[in-house]
Amino acid sequence: MKKYNVAVLGATGAVGQEFLMLIEERRFPFAELKMLASKRSAGKIIPFMGRDYTVEEATTNSFKGVDIALFAGGAASKEFAPAAVKAGAVVIDNSSTFRMDPEVPLVVPEVNPDAIKTHKGIIANPNCSTIIMVMALKPLYDIAKIKRIVVSTYQAVSGGGKEAMAELEQQVQDIVAGREVKAHILPGAKLAKHYQIAFNLIPQIDVFKDNLYTKEEMKMIDETKKIMSDDSMRITATTIRVPVYRSHAESVNVEFEREVSVEEARKALAAFDGVMVTDNPEEQEYPMPLFTSGKNDVEVGRIRKDYSIDSGLNLWICGDQIRKGAALNALQIAEYMIQNDMI
Template sequence: MPNVAIVGATGAVGQEFLKILAERNFPVGELRLLATKRSAGKTMVWQGREIEVQETTHDSFKGIDIALFAGGSSSTEYAPSAVKSGAVVIDNSSAYRLDPDVPLVVPEVNPEDVKWHKGIIANPNCSTIIMVVAMKPIFDLAGIKRVVVSTYQAVSGAGREGIEELEDQVRSWANGDELKNHTFPYQIAFNVIPRIDVFQEGDYTKEEWKMVKETQKIFHVDDMAITATTVRVPVLRSHSESINIETDRKVAIEEVKTALQNAQGVIVVDNPAEDQYPMPWFSSDSDEVYVGRIRQDFSIEKGINLWVVGDQIRKGAATNAVQIAELLL
């Protein structure tokens, strides 16, 4: 059984790693929990075992087969040391995603890319993962020429601090107190913020460019036309996306629905007559990507509209990484 290390074990994604390894019965020999100096010495319980959290150092990976990195600056600092020690790193940060020597993998979309890793495999951005799982059956069915995506991203995408800030602001509002913000640039309660991460080239944010460039890399189509607008909304968990797709060949909407219904990792919830469609409230704590509001875009000849929802901590982060580890086994 492989020895597994989790770097960032005490954070939101790290804790989700623990939950998912147990749920999926992932075979684990030794489990090494690593975090910052501040968290070292804490104990965490997993599968009846009490495990002490250790400080992450360059020597933390001796004897480790798979190192799951929860994200953040620890990846650039410690991933090379983990690889030198003989571990395969599955990294949840953005550090290696666009490196041409590092596969960027979503198991339902491009599992074969795992084969050419050189010690590091990157986990895509959460919004990208949710989008490409829904895109894949349509890409296989009819090809994809252009994508326009607008996201409605939950506060948990900013970690535990994001969740706490929304909860604190709602409590303050109910009590008539002043609303304070630290994690987000503006109040997030009862508001939407059309900026996630820093502004970059062309006044697109880093999050928007991630969705463009990562999707092109995952599908191995460098000239796929993609444009994104990413928005933070006052939802605790699960990201939603409005996706407009222009296909290469014209397909009937029933063909699209059938392809999505038969796709791995997708659940279709699409019954307008019964007022049924995906929502964050019902997709939270689930590993599937939910697709609904599937309809023709009548403004162009080969257009399709989708509404897509997925739990960005699970499928958008931890579950996808554990699925990559399963591919390695």
Template sequence: MTPKMPSVAILGATGAVGQEFINLIEERNFPYSNLKLLASKRSAGKTMTVKGKEYIVEEACPDSFKGVDIGLFAGGSVSKELAPAAVAHGCVVIDNSSAFRMEPQVPLVVPEVNPEDIAGHKGIIANPNCSTIIMLMALKPIYDLSPIKKIVVSTYQAVSGAGKEGIDELKEQVEAYMKGKEPVARILPTKSLDKHYPIAFNLLPHIDVFLDNGYSKEEMKLVNETHKILHDDGIAISPTTVRVPVFRSHAESIYVETEEPLSVEAVRKAIDAFPGTQVQDNLANMEYPMPLYTSEKYDVYVGRIRKDIFNPNVVNLWVSGDQIRKGAALNALQIAEYMIAHNI
């Protein structure tokens, strides 16, 4: 059971998601009795301030989690090694990497969508992929009205999804372009690959590596994670993921086919009533979600809600939400808040 004032460790504290954890802990007055900031050897020794108190960043190792109740893992390959070690010390890990998401014994949770799954954890709770979280925040209220048969989704994903390096690369490339210099590409579409393309003034229909079926890992996350979170493998999902030159807020165009036809009014009402979503859909006043204005917000915004022209059971949506917040750090922190509130 999680104490009301848990001891907390943030792994990856100096990265984009780790720093957002700190921002949110301050904004939301998240309760803790003790706080550890952990990172790689390269970042160890740096100082960071949380709620007016200065902390020295420690190098993360298996014994870092002794006496820690909740570990907020910002993501990365280190999760595979350190999460089991943390659990062995009695720490509950909320992990933002893809390492454990599809493991049967690990709950994959969006707190507004499937909070009941949290109680079944065995020490690790997985944060879904950012694009999955943002999509399901818009689709769960529709799913509650009528089961979903099919989803066609195209994502427009911010460079923050590639971490601080992705954000820095976009800035550098824009500056180079404005000075008449050739932009240098080192990170995107995927750092691990030998070939890279500029993202400034460009679109990359390639996020993560491609699989044998022609889809990328990022696209298959939308399929597999949606099935797991909704406990419904029968939904047909056709994804295309695209990296765009936007700093931190994702957008998605979503085609949703339900078993029963739904009116625009019913969909709008359900989404607006759902916690963590807002309808922004006034065509007369040119009001619709845009990444520039959904950045640094808690909620996922939904607009352009309209019936399909040819299929009465289909509604089309345009969705936008902050990748670093709801797509990562906020969702994880909400899981921790739920555990504390429900004494899990």
């Protein structure tokens, strides 16, 4: 089997570490592996598959000889993606930099794999919440066109990075010990105000736009339309940060052009690769972040008719946003390209 030279940009972060875990777990066929990060992280040693790797500072010259560049996300993508493509690599990027660029495919392999063929060196990974939602929407869309989507998300603090996870842990410890609770990270480290996340919900993820939606909410709206190739869908979103370490949850209300029964929806979802139906109300079985963390599948449950409209269903969706919502989705894109001789 042919092997490929791989670079991981952001190797020391949460998504970068998940990349490494999945490369080993899925036996991804790499020949050489280059771990890249910011100057601050350069020089760190990462043990991986029986070998110690030294993290290198990412520069525009870091991608010579690289076949596949996995970008964990962040501002570095804008600087380094063009350089990687120029060096001959295919970039699979987790940042929002290129997602809405009409020249860059936005891909969830189970949903729109054909879009990969249109790439010009860069393939964008969608927002984590978008990926989790479209995994459940696609099999339903295939049996009945979707007219409208109303989604409310309950997003884990790991979506805010390792610092947000550490802050939640520290705040819980401080509350239990009766100490003063301090907040420095959420809803965003660069924002003017910060709020306690322990035993709280924060109705802001990313910055507010002129239309009073947050950037995260608009990502879900715009990206879903692009992935599904349907600008006619009406979508509204509310995104919330919750005191959960890992795995996002979403309440999704879907209106179809025709009536879709609960049984029909369950059957379509159960048959879709990457989706698991966990929907047994009598036994109190439904998706929860506690049980979807660390798993590849997106779980769907609480499937029920919306009696307020003629053709609607309510869904409850959970998925690990670091796995399927980020690193796994990107690696699946690379695997698809390898399987179809596209690299």
